[in-house]
Amino acid sequence: MKQHREGKAKFLANLxxxxxxxxxxxxxxxxxxxxxxxxxxxxxxxxxxxxGTMLDGLAASGIRGIRLALESNINSEFCDISALATExxxxxxKLNKIKANIYNMPVEDLxxxxxxxxxxxxxxxxxxxxxxxxxxxxxxxxxxxxxxxxTAVLCGAxxxxxxxxxxxxxxxxxxxxxxxxxxxxxxxxxxxxxxxKGIEPLLCYSEGHHLRVFVRLVNKxxxxxxxxxxxxxxVDEYENGSGGPMWVGKVIQKRVIPTDxxxxxxxxxxxxxxxxxxxxxxxxxxxxxxxxxxxxxxxxNKIIRxxxxxxxxxxxxxxxxLGIKTDAPEAKRLEATELAQSL
Numbered sequence: 001m002k003q004h005r006e007g008k009a010k011f012l013a014n015l016x017x018x019x020x021x022x023x024x025x026x027x028x029x030x031x032x033x034x035x036x037x038x039x040x041x042x043x044x045x046x047x048x049x050x051x052g053t054m055l056d057g058l059a060a061s062g063i064r065g066i067r068l069a070l071e072s073n074i075n076s077e078f079c080d081i082s083a084l085a086t087e088x089x090x091x092x093x094k095l096n097k098i099k100a101n102i103y104n105m106p107v108e109d110l111x112x113x114x115x116x117x118x119x120x121x122x123x124x125x126x127x128x129x130x131x132x133x134x135x136x137x138x139x140x141x142x143x144x145x146x147x148x149x150x151t152a153v154l155c156g157a158x159x160x161x162x163x164x165x166x167x168x169x170x171x172x173x174x175x176x177x178x179x180x181x182x183x184x185x186x187x188x189x190x191x192x193x194x195x196x197k198g199i200e201p202l203l204c205y206s207e208g209h210h211l212r213v214f215v216r217l218v219n220k221x222x223x224x225x226x227x228x229x230x231x232x233x234x235v236d237e238y239e240n241g242s243g244g245p246m247w248v249g250k251v252i253q254k255r256v257i258p259t260d261x262x263x264x265x266x267x268x269x270x271x272x273x274x275x276x277x278x279x280x281x282x283x284x285x286x287x288x289x290x291x292x293x294x295x296x297x298x299x300x301n302k303i304i305r306x307x308x309x310x311x312x313x314x315x316x317x318x319x320x321x322l323g324i325k326t327d328a329p330e331a332k333r334l335e336a337t338e339l340a341q342s343l
Contacts, residue, residue: 001028001088003095006035006063007042008070011092013061028088029060029124033208034147038064039265041120041145043258044203044214045072050143052117053077057107057134062089064120069098074118079103079110111137118143126150127184128165132191138217143202146184148211154180171228171243174284177206178251178319179228182280185213185247186225196220204251205272205318213251223249231330232281252276274315275325282323288337291330298340300324306336306343 001012013030044050045068053075056065062085065076077100078089086104093100103110107121111133119138121130127146138144148154153161156172156179163169167190168183170176181204192199198221204213227235227244234248254276257269289297300316303324307314312328314336326333 004030004032006032006038007067009063009066009092010095011061011063011066012088012095013063028082028085030063034122034210036207036265036268037122037147037210037212038067040205040207040212040268042067042071043261043265043269044256045074047258048143048202048256050074050118052139052142054118054120055079055107055110055114055116055137057111057119057121057130058123059089060085062092064122065100066092066096066098069100070096075100077101077103077116079105079107081106108133115139116142118145120145122147124149126153126165128187131188135188135192135195135197135217140197140217142217143214144188144199144217145214146188146212148180148184149209151177151180151206151209151211154183154211156180168245169227169238169243171241174287174320174323175228175232175243175282176320177211178280178282178317178323179243179246181206181211181213181251181319182228182246182248183243184211185215185251186245188213188215189223189225189247192217193220198223200253201247201249201251202253202256203272205268207268207318223247228281232279232283234280248280250276268318271316271318275317278313278315278325279327282317282320282325283333284320284322285324285337286322288324288333292334292337294337294341296341298337298343302340302343303337306339307332309339310336312336 013028056078059078059080068074069076155176156170166187171179198218199215202214225245226248227242229239229242304314314326317323
């Protein structure tokens, strides 16, 4: 086990993975590929002025909760089923001069006993087993952060597992990750409603090898899950090839997007900010070019500019480097693609 630094924190952990991918679950797990996720969490927490007590629910080294304590002034608590992990968290808290409660037990059991203002669940794999307990342990108005690294399941590679685990049909291709996010939200919404509660998605995205959602716990509402068909139309009932049932409302609230970040994170937030105003679903620029009978695909930003000049909403997407989000009908999408070729 070595000492590492991330943000303002120094901590002991077993390095797993390098700069990308999920790494391997071993020892006191620390994956540097998730640094941007934690950077984003800190920026988001500071933007909304997160207050109260936060639980780092599958804490491992405790790096997420420690950074939030140091950089967002949040009262963090930590839980992990591994005795080695909780012993290491205790050392890491001392390294950073933080006092906090640490629980060596299943997080599901802890959340039967205590409630929190913020809960974060960042598992190695699927978050599905932890969703119900997390909603149960969250105070009204509280923020739940959930990571999912079972992207093969949520994003179309294992449709039968997705149906069994999340109760929904996934989709492949350019919209796969956005649909995966919406399926995860649909599952959380369904569980919350069964408890007489509701959710408000605040900031949901895909980055690297994982999907992540931040939702607020609110009053039960009448939001209906729907489907997204292959034409990117929202439909009330299943159609052949459609994804869902899923959350089809907003997955990003523009008001909570940080605006004072630089570099890679700042650019990510810029794309997210514009995309937040668009409809569900994405169109693949290569598919648009084939349909328009264009030999070489124009640059995405050129197609977006032409769609805007035709009077429609258009943006790039954090969910795919090939995706365009737009409300333009098919004929106008193809017209914009043809116009883009000449720019």
